[in-house]
Amino acid sequence: MRSGAEVLESTAVSACALCGAETRRLFVKRRWTFVRCAGCGLVSLSPLPTPAEIEAHHEASYRDGRYAAFVAAETVRVAIARHRLAFLRLLAPEGPWLDVGCSTAAFIAELARAGRAAEGLELSEAAVAQGRARGFTVHRGAAETFTPAHRYAAVTAFDVLEHLPDPLAFVRQALTWLVPGGLLALTLPDAASPMARLMGRHWFHYAPPDHVHYFTPATIRGLLERAGADAIAVRRVWKPLTLDYAAAQLAETNPQLGRLMTLLAVIAPRAWRAHPWPVPVGEILVTGRSARS
Numbered sequence: 001m002r003s004g005a006e007v008l009e010s011t012a013v014s015a016c017a018l019c020g021a022e023t024r025r026l027f028v029k030r031r032w033t034f035v036r037c038a039g040c041g042l043v044s045l046s047p048l049p050t051p052a053e054i055e056a057h058h059e060a061s062y063r064d065g066r067y068a069a070f071v072a073a074e075t076v077r078v079a080i081a082r083h084r085l086a087f088l089r090l091l092a093p094e095g096p097w098l099d100v101g102c103s104t105a106a107f108i109a110e111l112a113r114a115g116r117a118a119e120g121l122e123l124s125e126a127a128v129a130q131g132r133a134r135g136f137t138v139h140r141g142a143a144e145t146f147t148p149a150h151r152y153a154a155v156t157a158f159d160v161l162e163h164l165p166d167p168l169a170f171v172r173q174a175l176t177w178l179v180p181g182g183l184l185a186l187t188l189p190d191a192a193s194p195m196a197r198l199m200g201r202h203w204f205h206y207a208p209p210d211h212v213h214y215f216t217p218a219t220i221r222g223l224l225e226r227a228g229a230d231a232i233a234v235r236r237v238w239k240p241l242t243l244d245y246a247a248a249q250l251a252e253t254n255p256q257l258g259r260l261m262t263l264l265a266v267i268a269p270r271a272w273r274a275h276p277w278p279v280p281v282g283e284i285l286v287t288g289r290s291a292r293s
Helices: 051-064 066-072 074-088 106-113 125-133 167-176 194-202 217-227 243-253 255-267 270-274
Strands: 012-015 022-029 032-037 043-045 097-100 118-122 138-140 152-158 178-189 230-241 277-289
Touching: 022 194, 074 106, 074 152, 074 178, 074 230, 074 277, 097 106, 106 118, 118 125, 125 138, 152 167, 167 178, 167 217, 178 217, 194 277, 217 230, 217 277, 230 243, 243 255, 243 270
Parallel strands: 097 118, 097 152, 118 138, 152 178
Antiparallel strands: 012 022, 022 032, 032 043, 178 277, 230 277
């Protein structure tokens, strides 16, 4: 059950969504209980929100929550998309891309500029409308019910896996959308990062019910191995963020740190506030490939 008391507990409460082993309570944040698997180490919410709760929260976030701020931050969105594409285009074979959780299609726009055919898949109706208004092919719906018309050379899912109740099923499904040897690329928070260890339960990526699972390099590698991916690689990465955007996001996820960042943004020169700085927010980039035969 969800509780308002933020205390460490050791009682076993549920089975791990990845390996099925017993989990134990870690702490409670915003009335959501966090648990860690005693077998593989995956951290999750328990109980998980329902798919309907997740969709409703996601849509509300695009109207007036943390994703609304992301959509408005054009400089940040473009900088992140270009940073990711500069690395991934060297790994992907020729052919079309699918960007899952594409938001308003910032990454698809960069793919188009690079001459790569691409489509998007997005849950939020508001984000889909904006992506389509820009002239891009964006499918609306959940990954669990998506049936592609063809296979892709690359499937990307940036900041998606941590939102999904069944991440293993998604990765297995995504691998079937790829051509033989196609590239699967994911970004997600790293619960073993220095930032996460330093901040503990106050880490800004511990954001229920937005994020429901929390991976480490070991647990995400284990998930891709279970799903049947080949050539798995896990890399810690940074994110280009402006001071203003970082302050707005922290105000949502860690108010105390948000106030400090807001003060820093206020006293910083205007050019510094608008510049995308490389920030180690505690994320990893995970790549794997579908079987070649």
